[in-house]
Amino acid sequence: MSKHFPKSVNRLPLQIIIYLFVISGLATAAVTYYMTPKYTRVGYAPVQPVPYSHAKHVGELGIDCRYCHSNVEKSGFANLPTAQTCMNCHKIIKPNSPLLAVVRKSYETNTPVPWVQIHRVPDFVYFNHSVHIARGVSCVECHGQINQMEVVGEAKSLTMGFCLECHRDPAAHIRPRDQVTNLDWKASSEAEQRKMGEKFVHDWKVNPPQSCSGCHR
């Protein structure tokens, strides 16, 4: 037997196995942390063509969500306001502000303001806003504290797991229907939320779909 390999090579298989475990562990951790929607989506707050501040309009001035997002109670798609909706006030208020130039141009020429979409689910998921509003799910559950955001960012990951958390336990997340657009509302305590939620689930026969047909068509 010739001596081709030094003795240290005897430990090589064990080293390889250990390193493989370590590396795959690291890779898994890295992927799980950095490449899942919780990291990649949450915090996405792109610059919009118009520096619209929800904190000002909703938080300070108290405009209801539905004034602009008018179809959220009627259809699956919560619309963005047309320039006409903005001009309802801004014809009189700050009519010459340079920050609103894009809106004015859109209104005059009837071309759209190119808002960047923030909250997005894949095309094979069919989410319907109107039924959630009707069943007491508040905007804040999925969109976060919009009324405090200067620039809207994605507050939740909007993954299927996120949706199922609520679908499996609606009592923890629903509120009286007249408080749906009151983003600061909170139940007085967790127990109170649970009690109230259970009552709504019972009275309204809330049965959120947990099967694939609920969202995937």
Add this chain to the structure above:
Amino acid sequence: MKRKIVHPAPSARALSGPNYWRSLDELQGSPGFQAQLEREFPEGASSIDGVDRRNFLKIMAASFALGGVGMAGCRRPETRILPFGKSVEGYIQGLPIYYATAMPLRKSAFPVLAETHQGRPTKIEGNPSYAPYGGGTSLIAQASLLDLYDPDRTTGHYQNGAKIDAAAVNQILSSLNEKYSANQGEGLAFVATESSSPTRARLVRELHKKFPKAIWSEYEPISDEAPLEAAQAVFGKSVKPVYQFGKAKRIVSIDSDFFQSEAGSVFYAREFAKGRRVTSKDDDMNRLYVAESSFTLAGSMADHRLRLASSHMLAFAAALAAKITGDSSYDKLAQGLDIKAGWIEECAADLSNNKGRGLVVAGAHLPAAVHAITYAINASLGNIGSTVEFLEVAETKAKSLASVTAAIAKGSVSSLVILGGNPVFNAPADLAWANAQKSVGEVIRLGYRLDETALLASVNIAEAHYLESWGDARTVDGTIAAIQPMINPLFGGLTEIEVLARILGESETDSHVLVQSTIGKLTDGSSTAFDRFLHDGILADSSYPRVPVEYNGEGLAELVAKAPKHVALSKTNLEVRFAADSKVDDGRFANNGWLQECPDPITKIAWDNAIWISPRLAKDLGITSKGSALQVVRDETEEFEKGKQMARVAEITLDGRTIRGPLHIQPGLSDYTIVIPVGHGRTHAGRVGDNIGFNAYPLRASHAMAFATGATLTLTGERQVLANTQEHWSMEGRDLVREANLSEYRENPGFVKEVGMESESPSDIGPEGEKMTLAQRNSEIPRGNSLYKTPTFDGVHQWGMSIDLNTCIGCNACVVACQSENNIPIVGRDQTIRGRSMHWIRLDRYYSDGKIDGAAFGGAGNHEIPEDPQVSLQPIGCMQCELAPCEMVCPVNATVHDDEGLNVMAYNRCVGTRYCANNCPYKVRRFNYFDWNDKKLDSLYMGPLGEHGMPELVQMAKNPEVTIRMRGVMEKCTYCVQRIENGKIQWKVQATREGRPGDVAVPDGMINSACQQACPTQSIVFGNLLDPKSAVSIAKSREQDYALLGYLNTRPRTTYLARLRNPNPRMPDYKSLPLSRIEHDIKSEGSAEKSAGSEKKEAKS
């Protein structure tokens, strides 16, 4: 620490492009990847001191590598939301808007509702305001949507090959007006199609006044002038018949396919189904006698069917009239009739015993003499006024195509205006129309595509589709229907009335205003009345007036003289029957992929046409292959390449003209009649329709447009494979379609339980299950669980479907409606041959001739293609089995069951194992072998190297409510889950708004599946099984209810109602059992005794 992400401004194209999309991936054409990369650069880059090129590039490269991994480099693709600048009234994104309109087809129109999403129509439904059609549609109405989005439609106006603009077109039309106003229209000729539009009629009257010397002709390759001609001769009035099938108890059809081919077929089918439906043993049922040469849907429904050549129908009608009226002057017309003795006698006796409740109809293609005799029979039986009514119509003053051709030959036509139609393709061969058209100096054609006629025209004006035009039309009974546009003309097309108005030099040429003025004259002229007209889709009480008629036999002799002479047929003297193709009609829909791919309901051939020959003729020619009869083992590879029958190609010669095409042996044809569907073999239809099938028009001459005798057939020795989707025609004695005669049903209403495998074994659901109500049975799982743990059926609804085989006529409207609603792609001819068509619901068609013996697999029975079979039809979609065999075998759990009983398919999870399709006993699962949507159908096997990209126009036809599936994904009928979910959501929202948030169960009738809504006979019933009053619960509690292959313990939610036949015991071809039952009894009992006797009952208990 927030990272400032500035997306680059969208390109100009993105902002100015049409706003079709719900999501805006397509509009992404944003600046390059590098630019994004620089902006999305991680903090590291900016903090590098003194960035030098090498480091910069190193980090760029790293980011580049990581960018694809979803990290800092390319966080997410940018999408934009583009709201309107000015708000649009009544527009709610995400909700469809429905508009009433009408689809015009020759002299009648279908009133429809068009469902529009984001401003474009995506689905056609029937308009329930029009009571005779009751919301049902036909195959062609459903498919007409795809024509709007046809990428081969003309995209502009052309003059001598060069594109011209709208102003130039207006100039051309008004110059016509100037030129011919001077000489009263001499030299001007029009070739138009038939139309029922009151506005066009008004303009044509103007035309006759303004240009009295101009020739106005109308030409349709499939026309129904004969009934009108006959009525004029024997009633002396300009009337047309409309049949009330719902009031008729005994119906005789003389070569009339009133289920599909005749105008008003949706009305007739619906009414017939009312008389056919049997819900309890005390119900009455109508009886249908059919004498026909081809095999049509009417023949498949017939209780007694007589195979008779179309040219012999005159003799048949005369014989029937002789028996019924007792008038012996009909006897000499009935000479030469060679049929079974007693057939006509008993049929006549049956009709005579049901005076006033019978009906005799003749096919519109038969000579006027036959119609006149039919009127005489109906008059004699007192049917006129009850089952057949005559409506007064305006006399048509249009000339024929032949007179235009003659005028062109004389040289008296200097300008020819062709409005729609395609005379170069479908004119009778003896006119040599193409040469005639070429010889005219100025040919202006208004057409939808640059087809065969357009190639020989100097000016081609783009025509607007009915979904983008203003217009009006009349339905079959004369009710005026509105045609309103869903979308602006996509390519600036003009409507026919607009073109006519411009040629006439009218001051008002806008179609909208023209229609308003026509309707204004018929109502009080207010805009409210017009709005109501548009809202309802029809104008109330506007039908043709019913008039009383008196039969006067003196006019008959003249008609008989014009009719073709009766000749005996043989294999050297064949009759050719030119039939409109059941899908592409006269060829106008040849480029419609949905129609081409939909199999013909009787032959089951898709994509091709074939020459249908009878089994007798096939035997005479010696071309019946043994393998074609034997259903299971196919040894003869010469006959069956790729496992598909290689049809022999033959040449048909008639009067010196010859065509060639593949032969299809069609059971049930009259012995020496060959049926040739016209409309295929187009050369300039578009990418779908070109070179599909063969062109039959060159064989047709003006004197014999529907049928001709004297043809010969010679085999060429060549073979061609036909895309036949169902070659296995025998049920082989199994109980797939359970049938009984009405008499047996009345004696033993529960006969379905004694047929089939379930009758031989204890019940699947056990004795407790048998005692449960329907609702209980469908929410618990009594006995016999599956290996796979099914979810508890505790949903608020439990969905189920019942299909009544007694009223299903096999029209295929459900097939195309499903395709339209669910974005089902077409796969092309080659893939259809491989059996990969994607229809979620299919129509199975079986022939039974009663000949089978116990050893069906290779035994002596069932070895001949039946010459005179009975046909059984069965629509099959996913059964949504409660114990679904497909669910337990999916390795990735992509197909699961939900709590409301639906078998759900999650496309994104499917990896394409196809085990589920393997395990499905009904074979209703369809697999996307290729990306049918993205790749071109003729380069599928080139994979990524092939051409891809769906034209934007075709993308517009897709329904945004349903996912579009890609390659490698399994799909199947979902009971229209998008409609179910949308229905539940809208109900909850509405109930909440009205203060009843706990009211979550959707009432019956609010959620309709696409197939249910399209069905003209209401054979498909769908709804909630937990509601004992729902239509589906009532249907399933009928005694004829059975599950297909129920013995497999799949517990399908779709069940069938057995078919009943109502034969006349006195008829010579009467059998006490339907032929399929005879086959079943021979196979399972060993002999065909009446199985409903008490002997059977005792044996079971």
